[in-house]
Amino acid sequence: MQQMTRRADPAPSRWAYKVQRLWLTPVFRTGLRTGLPVLVVALVAGIYLGNEQRRADLFAGIEGIKRDFQERPEFMVQMMSVDGANEKTLKAIHELMPANFPLSSFDLNLGELRDKIRGIDAVKDVTLQIRSGGVLQVNVTERIPVALWRGPEGVEVIDAEGVRADKLGTRIERPDLPLIVGEGAKQNVPEALELIAAAAPLKERVRGIVRVSNRRWDLVLDRDQRILLPEDDAIRALERVIALEQAKELLTRDVAVVDMRLADRPTIRMTETAHKELLRVRGVKIED
Amino acid sequence: MIELYETQRAMRGLRKAALQRGVIAILDVGTSKIACLVLRFDRTDSFVEGEDIGSMAGQAGFRVVGAATTRSRGVRFGEIDAMAETERAIRTVVQAAQKMAGVRVDHVIATFSGARPRSYGLAGAVDLDGQQVTEEDIARVLASCEVPDYGSGREVLHAQPVNFALDHRSGMIDPRGQIGNTLSCDMHMLTIDASVIQNLAYCIKRCDLELAGFANSAYVSGTSALIEDEKELGAACIDMGGGTTGISIFMRKHMIYADTVRMGGDHVTSDISMGLSVPMSTAERIKTFYGGVYATGMDDRELIDLDGDSGDWEHDRRTVSRTELIGIMRPRVEEILEEVRARLDAAGFDHLPSQQIVLTGGGSQIPGLDGLASKILGQQVRLGRPLRVHGLPQAATGPGFASAVGLCCFAAHPQDEWWDFDMPVERYPARSLQRAMKWFKDNW
Numbered sequence: 147m148q149q150m151t152r153r154a155d156p157a158p159s160r161w162a163y164k165v166q167r168l169w170l171t172p173v174f175r176t177g178l179r180t181g182l183p184v185l186v187v188a189l190v191a192g193i194y195l196g197n198e199q200r201r202a203d204l205f206a207g208i209e210g211i212k213r214d215f216q217e218r219p220e221f222m223v224q225m226m227s228v229d230g231a232n233e234k235t236l237k238a239i240h241e242l243m244p245a246n247f248p249l250s251s252f253d254l255n256l257g258e259l260r261d262k263i264r265g266i267d268a269v270k271d272v273t274l275q276i277r278s279g280g281v282l283q284v285n286v287t288e289r290i291p292v293a294l295w296r297g298p299e300g301v302e303v304i305d306a307e308g309v310r311a312d313k314l315g316t317r318i319e320r321p322d323l324p325l326i327v328g329e330g331a332k333q334n335v336p337e338a339l340e341l342i343a344a345a346a347p348l349k350e351r352v353r354g355i356v357r358v359s360n361r362r363w364d365l366v367l368d369r370d371q372r373i374l375l376p377e378d379d380a381i382r383a384l385e386r387v388i389a390l391e392q393a394k395e396l397l398t399r400d401v402a403v404v405d406m407r408l409a410d411r412p413t414i415r416m417t418e419t420a421h422k423e424l425l426r427v428r429g430v431k432i433e434d
Numbered sequence: 435m436i437e438l439y440e441t442q443r444a445m446r447g448l449r450k451a452a453l454q455r456g457v458i459a460i461l462d463v464g465t466s467k468i469a470c471l472v473l474r475f476d477r478t479d480s481f482v483e484g485e486d487i488g489s490m491a492g493q494a495g496f497r498v499v500g501a502a503t504t505r506s507r508g509v510r511f512g513e514i515d516a517m518a519e520t521e522r523a524i525r526t527v528v529q530a531a532q533k534m535a536g537v538r539v540d541h542v543i544a545t546f547s548g549a550r551p552r553s554y555g556l557a558g559a560v561d562l563d564g565q566q567v568t569e570e571d572i573a574r575v576l577a578s579c580e581v582p583d584y585g586s587g588r589e590v591l592h593a594q595p596v597n598f599a600l601d602h603r604s605g606m607i608d609p610r611g612q613i614g615n616t617l618s619c620d621m622h623m624l625t626i627d628a629s630v631i632q633n634l635a636y637c638i639k640r641c642d643l644e645l646a647g648f649a650n651s652a653y654v655s656g657t658s659a660l661i662e663d664e665k666e667l668g669a670a671c672i673d674m675g676g677g678t679t680g681i682s683i684f685m686r687k688h689m690i691y692a693d694t695v696r697m698g699g700d701h702v703t704s705d706i707s708m709g710l711s712v713p714m715s716t717a718e719r720i721k722t723f724y725g726g727v728y729a730t731g732m733d734d735r736e737l738i739d740l741d742g743d744s745g746d747w748e749h750d751r752r753t754v755s756r757t758e759l760i761g762i763m764r765p766r767v768e769e770i771l772e773e774v775r776a777r778l779d780a781a782g783f784d785h786l787p788s789q790q791i792v793l794t795g796g797g798s799q800i801p802g803l804d805g806l807a808s809k810i811l812g813q814q815v816r817l818g819r820p821l822r823v824h825g826l827p828q829a830a831t832g833p834g835f836a837s838a839v840g841l842c843c844f845a846a847h848p849q850d851e852w853w854d855f856d857m858p859v860e861r862y863p864a865r866s867l868q869r870a871m872k873w874f875k876d877n878w
Contacts, residue, residue, distance in 0.1 A: 155522070156504065156526055157522035157523065157525055157526040158525055158526060158529050160525075162529075163525045163528075163529055163641070163642075164642065166529055166532065166533070167532070167538050167642060170532055170536070170537060170538035171538050
């Protein structure tokens with residue numbers, strides 16, 4: 147039997163040959179292998195995102211997934227626990243809280259919150275911590291009020307550093323605290339406190355202490371009596387006045403000012419009526 | 435002459451461009467097979483300034499990265515017979531080689547065996563007036579060679595200066611810088627049929643490739659099959675191909691003669707086919723498996739089955755003894771070798787100091803050929819294989835690839851040709867632009 151099968155031509159067609167040569171061209175090859183996929187992806191993304199509605203949907207979807215993750219129970223803060231704050235501060239802190247609990251810990255900016263709480267007058271320092279179990283722990287260190295300071299804006303409660311801890315309407319609200327007045331008084335609160343402590347025997351009569359010229363102190367008693375204290379050794383001078391009071395009842399008499407500024411020459415100034423009375427007693431007549 | 439300069443120089447420019455790009459293809463268009471090698475040149479050492487006219491200095495490091503062979507179609511006697519078929523064969527082989535190399539090839543150097551090469555010896559001389567020989571003087575002496583009338587329809591393929599003589603000292607390789615009165619040179623010129631070149635160039639152009647040079651296959655297989663001292667002392671390379679047998683004679687490292695016998699292995703096959711009345715494919719198979727030129731007593735008993743599918747039982751079950759096969763092959767091989775002998779005698783090969791003969795090409799693989807050849811051609815006969823080049827696959831190291839490998843060497847180390855030197859100024863046509871440019875350069 148004669149087989150009439152024709153052997154296939156091994157030669158590539160003109161087109162196959164050209165295509166293979168084109169494919170072996172480096173520029174074409176890289177263009178097709180990387181350029182084309184990049185182009186297609188960019189095109190698809192561009193067409194998809196070209197529509198306003200789809201873009202919004204896409205972003206909403208992403209936002210939703212993000213929210214779902216952030217609102218998992220393990221990230222939720224259920225309640226706040228404040229330690230070391232009194233009623234008034236607690237109220238202020240509650241007012242500062244951004245929203246109602248429960249909320250996600252991703253929404254809580256603890257640093258910003260801490261700065262805000264520090265802005266409250268009565269708070270000296272605060273630490274915030276999200277504890278396991280979804281509790282926002284707020285540890286507050288309050289300022290300890292030691293004195294009242296009366297300035298142009300009214301009466302303030304200050305701590306030992308002279309920083310305002312609270313504002314008062316009138317001085318009567320805190321009768322237990324001494325009153326400090328005058329320029330530079332706030333910066334020298336411990337000194338003033340020492341003087342007031344030294345004036346304990348006169349406690350009933352002390353109205354406050356005044357910083358004069360940001361240099362020295364005046365102790366003000368009732369009946370407009372003043373004890374002018376020197377710049378140095380003010381406590382010793384005060385103790386001498388107290389000793390005089392206890393021995394000679396100096397302050398009980400009708401004296402307006404006890405001037406102790408010169409240590410070797412204490413001086414007193416009498417009131418107007420006391421002066422006239424003394425002249426009358428002495429029988430001095432002053433002609434007009 | 436001017437057109438020759440221009441075409442050859444254009445191809446030289448293409449070759450240089452291809453070497454710069456680093457990839458060039460070698461195409462051996464033979465009668466029985468077409469081979470393509472893809473070469474990659476790695477420029478290890480830099481191009482030497484001022485030596486660009488020499489042997490492409492510094493471009494030697496090449497490597498074969500792709501190799502492919504296919505059965506040739508449409509080629510007879512080393513000439514293109516059916517253009518479309520040949521084009522398809524070239525496409526096949528180039529595609530396969532490109533695929534193996536993984537690079538796209540744009541420039542191709544081709545070789546072919548046919549086109550009736552004819553050798554001419556040219557001589558020229560110029561006066562030097564006791565000056566040093568400069569490059570211009572060499573160009574002048576080359577231009578002074580008297581070109582014979584080689585007939586219309588023929589083209590110069592190679593024109594290589596083979597010898598320079600200064601006054602009475604001959605045999606110079608490079609006379610530059612020496613002082614003398616008369617410089618003369620001998621040149622070997624090889625002409626071929628122009629139509630063959632045009633057909634090949636058209637085929638290659640149809641494959642989107644650029645022809646960057648061509649060479650005669652007898653010449654290039656000589657460069658790869660002969661060893662250095664054979665080339666130096668004088669030797670002939672017989673490239674026994676399918677349709678033609680190429681002859682090239684080398685002396686002092688230059689080819690001095692080339693010719694082609696228009697007979698080859700295919701004629702042996704067709705003799706077998708006719709003598710045994712078997713198809714050509716069966717004849718080819720029998721020739722390659724059982725062929726030979728010396729019969730021994732053993733061969734009488736070795737019977738070869740001549741398979742056929744004619745349907746006739748008697749016809750399909752014939753056998754032939756190996757002695758009979760050798761009896762068919764030997765006269766034809768002898769005829770080829772006798773013809774080669776005649777060409778060598780005509781070229782005056784017996785006057786050379788050394789008469790080494792090297793047989794190469796696919797036809798040289800017939801067992802016992804060297805014995806037969808030494809009886810006809812002379813005592814000094816050996817079988818030659820091509821040089822080992824870097825990266826050549828094992829399948830392409832046989833003698834059948836001598837011309838392909840030689841063409842690789844030709845691409846890497848081209849020999850100086852006439853057109854590699856600048857044309858002397860007085861040879862330019864009058865009022866040419868270059869002359870005006872030269873005048874400007876000289877005077878400004």
